[in-house]
Amino acid sequence: MIFAGAGYSVCLFDVDPAQLERAKSNISSTLQRYEKDGLMRGTGTAIEQFTRVSTSTSLEECLNSTFYVQECVPENLELKTKVFSQIDNVIGDNVIVASSSSCLVASSFTEKCNHRDHMLVAHPINPPYFIPLVEMVPAPWTKPEVMATTRTLMEEIGQSPVSLKRECPGFALNRLQYACINEAWNMYQSGLLSAEDIDKVCYDGLGPRYAFIGPLETMHLNADGIVDYCKRYAEGAVDVQKKTFKPIPTLYDVPTAEKIQAEYNNTMPLDKIQNKRLWRDNRLAALAKLKKEIGKND
Template sequence: MTERVAMIGSGIIGRAFAICFSRGGYEVTLYDPKDGVADAAIPLMRETVADLEQNGLLNDRTTDDVMSRMVPVKTMEEAVEGAIHVQENAPEVLELKRELFTKLDKIAPKDAVLASSSSSIVTSKFTEELEGRHRCMIVHPTNPPYVVTILELVPAPWTDPEVAQKTRERLEAMGMSPITLHKEVTGFIMNRFQSPILQEAFRLVAMGVVSPEDVDKAMSEGISQRWSFIGPLEVGDLNAPNGFREYAEKYEAMNRNIAMEQRDLMPWAGPLLDYIDKNFRERVPMDQHKARQQWRDRRLMALAVHKKWANENIK
């Protein structure tokens, strides 16, 4: 019997997670409080799933096979019936998450994991009063998770360690790449990496040092080339003949001086925001925005195919 996973919310993240779980062999129910959204998700997902199949990224499944396990439903109760895992994908609003998890804790099977896709609100903020708080945790994706497979697992202080570990093992078996945080922290790991980079991008543009286009080029054609297969600490380790200690001793002073210049936060508003947004709309008008998202996904698929090949063939 195929195990069931419930998607609560069928927007961009809900659809992406539905693809991941269905590709992993689960039946996926899709619920959304807005009429018609869950049904409309099916044709939207089919196009993406077909792209994944074309690139060999469906775990040896077919588009029809993956899509056949997607089931839109009309109520939250229908969605969670018999589910072993419930993934909440609601907007980043604390009170809304409290309401949803209060209801989910009452109606979901008592052994089902209750997971949130929250990007910054930690689990303890909306599960403390729940009878089943031991089964609640964050499972936060990086968009789009059906290609960028990293997932942040963030238990609350009261999450049962066995629940967290079994969730990690389930996701790994699906071909995902979960990391587990040992304590709650605002923004988790991915957003805490991205935030200072975005701050510095704003700063460099505001100072007139570089254009928005060249900020992105510096990352896409520079630093990220290495970061696509090794992280920033290993970059340092490999950039010094005698390893990371030598790298740290050589560049600590420079990085401390840069950090002193970066203490003041840049506002993400006003003329600077107007300038950057205008720059993007000149390059990618809004009527081309969805096509650009699809281009991004297909480039990521190609990268995933290469990394899979490299992992198997380059030692």
């Protein structure tokens, strides 16, 4: 929908015709809902954007005359290797192929491809319609101009790309996310806070701040520049880490997870979790709309 909203013709491929029909139905209803709620991105009406989307059960037909491919199969190395090999066999020399992989590095499934220098990871964040970040990660053989072209494309369609200089397990977002989850897990295990209060520390504490500025900029603003921050607070931060942090990696163990889930069952039982996802997406949509209206740097 993001590419279609930006004016591009989009073709969806799947071997299952029923899956393609479900996808088109979902796209149509979602665009109409977003249009009604004032949340639709890009140019044109919901109907106009929908007409830019076609489907095909033929990979060769789908990729005919294309210049950019976004692979979105499950996070399975064998499957991604197979899909990239199939794509490699039908594309031209100048087609860019990006994977939506969230952890698997591109070198693990593109090494044997003839067009591997035009392949990379472009990892969107769920739900990408309202969370614009895209992590761009090159394989060792990805051409710099391919990274540059893909970044320009992401900016053009309204996403917010970041470019990693090299491959790294977990890329960037998951590394920061895991660090946060690690401490949340450790604080819960030690009985310091309830699950509800740990979450509150983020959505009523760190979250509002990080919606507009990141951790390094926070340091810069919380003192007379980041150098001053380090002079004032670095030793204290080290002291806290020595006294409270546990060695990594932190295992997210099932017994602890069962205790956390028991807390959530009071307000978010498993049979209501889809409703909570919709609630989350609606809140993210409202935040995205607000950020667009006020401007990130105003």
